[in-house]
Amino acid sequence: MSFLLLIEQVLNGLQFGIMLFLMAxxxxxxxxxxxxINLAHGSLYMIGAFCAAAVAxxxxxxxxxxxxxxxxAAAAGALVELVVIRRLYDKDHLDxxxxxxxxxxIFSEGTRWVFGSFPLFLDVPDFLSGPxxxxxxxxxxxxxxxxxxxxxxxxxxLYLLISRTRLGIQIRAGENDREMxxxxxxxIAKLYTIVFALGAALAGLAGALVGAIQSVQVGMGEPVLIxxxxxxxxxxxxxxxGALVGAIxxxxxxxxxxxxxxEALKLFxxxxxxxxxxxxxxxxxxxxxxxxxLILRPAGLFGARA
Amino acid sequence: xxxxTYLNTLTLGLFVLIPAWALMADEPFTxxxxxxAAIFAIAAIGLNIALGIGGLVSLGHAVFFGIGGYxxxxxxxxxxxxxxxxxxxxxxxxxxxxxxxxxxxxxVSSLAAFVIGSLSLRTTGVYFIMITLAFGQMFFFFTISWAxxxxxxxxxxxxxxxxxxLNTLAPIQFYGLCLVILCxxxxxxxxxxxxxxxxxxxxxxxxxIRVETVGLDPTRLKLIAFxISGAITGLAGALFADLNRxxxxxxxxWQTSGEIMIFLILGGVGRLYGPVIGALAYVALEHWLxxxxxxxxxxxxxxxxxxxxxxxxxxxxxxxxxxxAHD
Numbered sequence: 001m002s003f004l005l006l007i008e009q010v011l012n013g014l015q016f017g018i019m020l021f022l023m024a025x026x027x028x029x030x031x032x033x034x035x036x037i038n039l040a041h042g043s044l045y046m047i048g049a050f051c052a053a054a055v056a057x058x059x060x061x062x063x064x065x066x067x068x069x070x071x072x073a074a075a076a077g078a079l080v081e082l083v084v085i086r087r088l089y090d091k092d093h094l095d096x097x098x099x100x101x102x103x104x105x106i107f108s109e110g111t112r113w114v115f116g117s118f119p120l121f122l123d124v125p126d127f128l129s130g131p132x133x134x135x136x137x138x139x140x141x142x143x144x145x146x147x148x149x150x151x152x153x154x155x156x157x158l159y160l161l162i163s164r165t166r167l168g169i170q171i172r173a174g175e176n177d178r179e180m181x182x183x184x185x186x187x188i189a190k191l192y193t194i195v196f197a198l199g200a201a202l203a204g205l206a207g208a209l210v211g212a213i214q215s216v217q218v219g220m221g222e223p224v225l226i227x228x229x230x231x232x233x234x235x236x237x238x239x240x241x242g243a244l245v246g247a248i249x250x251x252x253x254x255x256x257x258x259x260x261x262x263e264a265l266k267l268f269x270x271x272x273x274x275x276x277x278x279x280x281x282x283x284x285x286x287x288x289x290x291x292x293x294l295i296l297r298p299a300g301l302f303g304a305r306a
Numbered sequence: 307x308x309x310x311t312y313l314n315t316l317t318l319g320l321f322v323l324i325p326a327w328a329l330m331a332d333e334p335f336t337x338x339x340x341x342x343a344a345i346f347a348i349a350a351i352g353l354n355i356a357l358g359i360g361g362l363v364s365l366g367h368a369v370f371f372g373i374g375g376y377x378x379x380x381x382x383x384x385x386x387x388x389x390x391x392x393x394x395x396x397x398x399x400x401x402x403x404x405x406x407x408x409x410x411x412x413x414v415s416s417l418a419a420f421v422i423g424s425l426s427l428r429t430t431g432v433y434f435i436m437i438t439l440a441f442g443q444m445f446f447f448f449t450i451s452w453a454x455x456x457x458x459x460x461x462x463x464x465x466x467x468x469x470x471x472l473n474t475l476a477p478i479q480f481y482g483l484c485l486v487i488l489c490x491x492x493x494x495x496x497x498x499x500x501x502x503x504x505x506x507x508x509x510x511x512x513x514x515i516r517v518e519t520v521g522l523d524p525t526r527l528k529l530i531a532f533x534i535s536g537a538i539t540g541l542a543g544a545l546f547a548d549l550n551r552x553x554x555x556x557x558x559x560w561q562t563s564g565e566i567m568i569f570l571i572l573g574g575v576g577r578l579y580g581p582v583i584g585a586l587a588y589v590a591l592e593h594w595l596x597x598x599x600x601x602x603x604x605x606x607x608x609x610x611x612x613x614x615x616x617x618x619x620x621x622x623x624x625x626x627x628x629x630x631a632h633d
Contacts, residue, residue: 031432037432037435037436084611084615087615091614093363093431093432093435094357094363094575095614097363097365097435097567098567098568098571098610098614099610099611099614099615101564101567101568101610102606102607102608102610102611102614103607103611104607105603105604105606105607105610106603106604106607106608106611108603109601109602109603109604109607110601110604112601113601113604222560223443226439226440226443226560229436229439229440230436230440232436233433233436233437233440237432237433276451276453276454279451280448280451280452282451283444283447283448283450283451284444284447284448287440287441287443287444290437290440291425294425294428294429294437295425295428298428298429298433299429
């Protein structure tokens, strides 16, 4: 197990974590402001990926694909918010779960109906393909490095948006007391639509970016959605900082666990048992991490309320 | 508007009349469909105890369904390959006997429900939903990587397991067995909801602070309900595996959790017969809409959305005109 491999895997874990953050940030924002649990967030991720793949295939431009992913997911988010989601704010969590589960069924089957069951492919653009040599002689795919940079830029942008802009003030006020900001003359319905579309756009961006390293297919969003839930539970619901920390923790645990647990077990088990036990343990590692966080801090690492 | 009692009697009547007709008309597939409905009903009755009476929105009940399934799969797999399940600390052989499989399924899923419940009940609300969902996913990935029992491909069992005195390979006899279990589970749930425990649990859902004030521990009540709920859903999982003679990680998937919840919502949450009517309606829809279009999940989604937004109380609520459960 060389040092170079370790660095490479840490970078992979970081890249995975950053993409999870894009999903988790939207979810946690929507929960924090509207008190809504949105299972259909994974569908918005899928819509982003499909928009990007379709537009990139039609125009040949990856960047246009990204723009399409952002616009498509935000539009789908705004539409869903206007038609369905806004009827759910004052209902209980069970209704929210069921209605958004129904939306998953509609979106998944609708996408299968339009694009068919076969996966689409989204190519890494030429200017981001190939490896790059990092200090220390590590060869790493440029595209994955770009994902990390883009994700961190989005995180920075989100931080500035929430802390420095008028919209951010309204969002934070909405988290604390929605009646009060409505009384102060802010159109709360419009604010909710904007927040929902913003979360949807982040999910769509993540879907398009990841779509270039995985295949774009129906049902791609739900595994990521559930991981994003784990991230939020670890980080604390409503906290964007918690989402970032939780996402990187989950990304690193998942990636490094898959590589190092079998190796570590080989030290005191025979190789074949170590590989099978190690890979089973690795697939459960993030959930064990979640259980541990829950036992120590039921409200998550940065959560204010349980 | 129909009185709820009549509706319930009618449903149970359908569970007798449809298979009786299918037996006369020699339509074994209809009997299989009804078996499916009866098993789904048992699974949803399990969830109803946690969700309907206890107010615990669990999106992870596939865990117990899957554990029941794998209890059957693993025991029968070892019996059909003549290998022991374990040699240490003492020899455990596989079995093809349903009563033993059911016992194992119930015990293991109760244990799992106890562990998952103890951890998840440290939280409430949205956290609880997300955590039960995540535990479901944990089991899903674990079975996928469990190469010894087929991994992603699952396990096939060549012959349906046996029950003393019955030929379970005959669809109608296996159906009869499932129907008897369904009735017993219904009777148990009815007794449970009227028992001091059931009343206290109901109160713990509606007003946890008051329950605490009178000296009962709401978390403990909910944990017990969660364990009972998991055990019943586990039993349904063992039956479902025997119906298909096949188990795979799909039984653990989050879609399965969602489907179990849909049975309950279609029928009506918190009502004794809600899960039964819901499961019957689901299987009917699956068969009918599935025949009309490959994309029948779209229609199911729209129907579910309409029920959530406009028709509180599910099908029973719509038919009886009473939106809130009183049983």
